[in-house]
Amino acid sequence: MEQRVVEFLKDRESEMVEVLKGLVEIESPSHDKEAVDQVGAQVQKLYKKYVGGSIEVFPNKDFGDHFRCEFGDGDEQILILAHMDTVWPKGTLEELPFRIDGDKLYGPGSFDMKGGIVQGLFALHALKSLNVPMKTKVVMLFTSDEEIGSESSRDLIEAEAKKSKFVLVLESAAASTKGKLKTSRKGVGMFTIKVKGKAAHSGIEPEKGISAIEELAHQTLYLHGLTDFEKGTTLNIGLIKGGSASNVVAAEAEAELDLRVKNTAEFQRVIPLIEGLTPSMEGVTIEVTGGINRPVMEKTPEISKMFETAKELAKEYLGFDLEEQASGGGSDGSFASQFAPTLDGLGPVGDGAHASNEHLLISKMPVRSALVALLIEKLANE
Numbered sequence: 001m002e003q004r005v006v007e008f009l010k011d012r013e014s015e016m017v018e019v020l021k022g023l024v025e026i027e028s029p030s031h032d033k034e035a036v037d038q039v040g041a042q043v044q045k046l047y048k049k050y051v052g053g054s055i056e057v058f059p060n061k062d063f064g065d066h067f068r069c070e071f072g073d074g075d076e077q078i079l080i081l082a083h084m085d086t087v088w089p090k091g092t093l094e095e096l097p098f099r100i101d102g103d104k105l106y107g108p109g110s111f112d113m114k115g116g117i118v119q120g121l122f123a124l125h126a127l128k129s130l131n132v133p134m135k136t137k138v139v140m141l142f143t144s145d146e147e148i149g150s151e152s153s154r155d156l157i158e159a160e161a162k163k164s165k166f167v168l169v170l171e172s173a174a175a176s177t178k179g180k181l182k183t184s185r186k187g188v189g190m191f192t193i194k195v196k197g198k199a200a201h202s203g204i205e206p207e208k209g210i211s212a213i214e215e216l217a218h219q220t221l222y223l224h225g226l227t228d229f230e231k232g233t234t235l236n237i238g239l240i241k242g243g244s245a246s247n248v249v250a251a252e253a254e255a256e257l258d259l260r261v262k263n264t265a266e267f268q269r270v271i272p273l274i275e276g277l278t279p280s281m282e283g284v285t286i287e288v289t290g291g292i293n294r295p296v297m298e299k300t301p302e303i304s305k306m307f308e309t310a311k312e313l314a315k316e317y318l319g320f321d322l323e324e325q326a327s328g329g330g331s332d333g334s335f336a337s338q339f340a341p342t343l344d345g346l347g348p349v350g351d352g353a354h355a356s357n358e359h360l361l362i363s364k365m366p367v368r369s370a371l372v373a374l375l376i377e378k379l380a381n382e
């Protein structure tokens with residue numbers, strides 16, 4: 001069975017490229033509902049053509065509709081996560097068109113993660129076409145807002161993860177030609193810090209002013225000082241604004257803080273420090289809003305076991321050493337992993353997520369697709 005799955009998919013490499021071209025050429029920035037819905041319609045068409053089974057759509061007012069596809073039967077389910085949105089605004093295709101250069105396939109969203117969608121669909125296509133027996137059903141959940149924090153899909157992802165034995169995430173692999181899986185992800189916190197001081201003319205009566213910018217500068221140094229690289233905890237104020245003119249003592253200033261941690265204990269240690277910021281200057285007020293944006297995906301023994309299973313399959317049937325990596329970024333796998341063992345980064349092999357050199361390796365498409373198919377079969381019949 002395994003060899004047949006591998007052969008089946010290797011024979012479909014050029015078809016996979018063709019299908020991916022179709023998806024890349026429909027641009028789908030997260031904030032553009034109509035655009036993401038267009039990709040959604042195309043994915044549903046592909047699902048019907050290559051897999052078949054029921055599709056349930058979850059209408060979404062502000063962002064693209066999410067939908068859930070069910071394949072096979074069984075009381076238990078394996079969940080596959082994929083997102084259809086990209087970080088690229090409309091019009092990007094004109095500057096960065098879909099193109100192939102040797103083994104590299106370029107295009108906005110190819111690597112993150114339309115290539116993963118195609119590989120996932122073809123994995124199920126192979127299992128179905130070859131009538132591979134499965135004791136567990138497979139649910140593929142396609143969502144529309146991963147790149148902007150999954151606000152509208154989070155409940156759905158968590159509800160499906162709760163019902164699942166295992167979760168596979170078709171996000172791109174860690175950037176390199178090795179295609180390393182992601183077995184842990186840092187937790188992400190996002191905060192806004194607003195400082196209010198008092199305006200005054202900087203020449204005539206500067207002593208009457210209280211500079212919100214000066215206060216924010218103190219707070220920035222303090223917050224950055226909480227960074228502990230050894231623990232994997234980082235704090236970064238990446239955006240700052242404030243003041244009204246150079247000759248006015250700034251009445252207001254605001255900063256955006258990004259917090260990353262390797263474990264939940266660090267969230268518990270650092271968040272109270274952020275929320276409890278105390279002014280260093282008299283007369284200012286500080287308001288902190290925000291919180292955890294993605295929980296930590298910790299590498300549990302169950303995740304290790306899943307990874308070992310994938311590694312064995314890669315070695316035995318695909319002839320390569322599968323490796324793993326910890327990721328500093330969050331994904332929908334971060335949410336799912338709170339409820340079921342989750343393996344992430346099963347999507348394309350390539351580089352340049354969110355960058356102009358975004359690409360995937362064509363020759364790895366059937367290989368990754370086969371890895372997903374074999375993994376599903378193994379986990380479904382465990």
Ligand SMILES: [Zn+2]
Pocket residue numbers: 083112113146171172
């Ligand atoms: Zn992604």
